[in-house]
Amino acid sequence: MADASTLKVYHLPGAWGLPTVSPFCLKLDAWLRMTGIAHEAITASTPFAGPKGKAPWIELDGQKLGDSTFIVAHLAARFGVDPDAHLTPAQRGTAVAIQRLIDENLYWTMVHDRWMNEANWRQFRDVVLGGLSVPARRLLGPVARRGVKKQLAGHGMGIHTAAEIATIGRRDVNALAAILGDQEWFFGAEPSSTDAIVYAQLVNIWRAPLESEVRRAIGQTPNLVAFLDRFAARYY
Template sequence: MSVEADYTIVVHTLDRGPTAPSGSPYVIKLETFLRMAKLKYELDFKKPFSKKGKTPWITYNGQDIADSQIIQEFLSQKHGIVFSAHLTPEVRAVARGMRAILEDHFYYSFCLDQWVYNDVKNVLNYFAPLPIPKLFVPLVLRKWKSSMKQSCKSQGIGRHTQAEVEKMGREDLQSVSVFLGEKTYMMGDKPTELDCLVFGMTVMSFYTAPSHSPYYKAVAEDFPNLKRHLDRMKEEYWPDWDDCLYNKA
């Protein structure tokens, strides 16, 4: 296993948000991983999307890598990061299943709630102002809404009714809550990569969702252990949370 001492990590992403450091759960996931691994990094907001059309992406010593999961695996190999080394193969398989639930299913439920079922203008409350003339903002929002709707339809979940989607999304969060139980972290007493993802998704649900969202209610009221996990991760790895928010003033 190679361990690199000299490195430069540039995280390319959208600008900071006013209610959370990012409106994307994958940015929160990646930055939390970097903080957990004690890897120094810098941010670039000028080129938020990679050639794959994904955000975040990184430049590592001149090499471009996209997708938060691929980035984590790349950096783990480069720096000998072994957060999950103590887990059995069976438990690692469960962790992978939890990741699939959140990234390949719940995320799309949330996107439908945020971008399709509600007034898409609400999205602007959770991102820095778009770097375009105000005249073009409605057009961009309509385009984004249409694109998100089509993505969710192609994934499959967008073909269901709103009530069916919300039921599925809540059941996803309930499954994560049940597995977490009274443990400190998802896999026990030690945080792993899965905690970074769960944190990213609960940040999205609690900090970048309107109060009438079923997913806000799920984290804020229905599944209190998810809120405790959210607060624990925030306190442990984001002591500078307020300093990382976009200041509208």
Template sequence: MGVGRSGNLRAQVAKGKVTRHASRSNMANCNCFFCLPSPSEGNSWKSTALCLLGGAALASASIVFVSRIWEKFRQKNTVYPEDTVVLHQFQRAKHVPSLSPFCLKLETFLRMHNIPYMTILDSPLSSKGKMPWIQFNQSRVEDATFSVMFLSETFHIEVNGMSGSVTSQQKAMSRAVVSLVEESLYWTVAYCRWVDHVDQTRAELPYDGVLKFVVPWMMAGIILREMYAHGIGKNSREELYSIMEGDLKALSDLLGEQSFILGERPCEADCSLFGVLAQIMWTLPGTRAEALVKGEYINLANYCIRMRELFWPDWSRIVTEKH
């Protein structure tokens, strides 16, 4: 029985007569990194650059993956202080404490109710693949909404994070505002950030090198897929901005001249609203979202400044520290 051409080639390789990349004809049929052809061989720099970028992205992803595995192992064996909430979240950003509205919401809630806490930055994602998540003594709670519920019960805070006696109508209104902010406005702001104005977002990221380009590219794909699955992503760009404007108008009208969204006392709804509005106020310069908040709906901008001054007196220090 004959060994065939491939068998003969393997035999020659074994004898050292032929190496895999010894001839230009072999290289022409190879797609590995070391045999990338030059432009003079009939290929454009564009395809070569894409291959190089892909290799760099893969290397970066591998480094991140290994570091996350190590961090997860390290945290599993870390003993945290008793009766202190451990808040796991993303790295700090340049102009806001977090580019995640949900991380900013939860940390604002902790500050609003003077709950002792410590932060673990750039922590591994929860088992749900989300941030933030918390630990408290022997308890572990994932997702900002369930964390607020857990904290409200543990620290005897009224439903929806409202202090003092509240009516059923106020509780219902708080829940309605949270739903509006997190199920509608959030998506249009995410689209504005990761898809429509990615250059501004890239400048906010706490990364250097190739990750500064890879992360926005990955996030754009994730956001678009999640928006489509949600349903809101089936709308056009103009329709999305129309939804955003309608949401901002409704929130502006509801706020009016009040100190907080439901009156003179802050609640969970304020944490949710601040988490999203802060992204518009301080991370999306020159966008339609910023123009709306700082223009037609200026009371929302004043509200953001008021929330920051009240619950984040150390804001400037936090965003300028190197983490």
């Protein structure tokens, strides 16, 4: 097992049986479990201490590094690990496309459901800001929500209606189900980084007790539900 006794990994709080409610933080956590790199996991109340003002981030060799994708690439080189070594060039290309679908599209449907749906927000607020005092939560909550609304609009997802966003999310889920098919993992018999990425995003929707058409879509794809159970059993 690779050793990284000086590696510190900062992530957002957990809930719903998950170590963190951030798909990007959970992606890194899953990848670290997959590769066996030893580390200290630290829960951060807010992401603002990170070098990019977002979570996750790491401290290693006296430096801070942010963004889960750059962190994974750095750690893979630093510790000489590659859970994607068995992939063909074509599969590596498909892996990038799957990650873009998740990071740049499906993720934002989840953000909309968590932050813009009033009933969901009342539940999620106390989860994502649960590490803060009640006065700080009351002060920061509306500010954070306005910021997320601007991010959604800037991305483009926020200009759509809730029904349109649900349609986008359902299409993404169905695409992932079609790619997985009857395989155990997204590229066959052995797991890869793509499985960690897909797991981290889908399980954050599936486990959250929030109103979501996308969550219902996952429930209607038995192969994805089985995949989530299989990944959790192997690594968690």
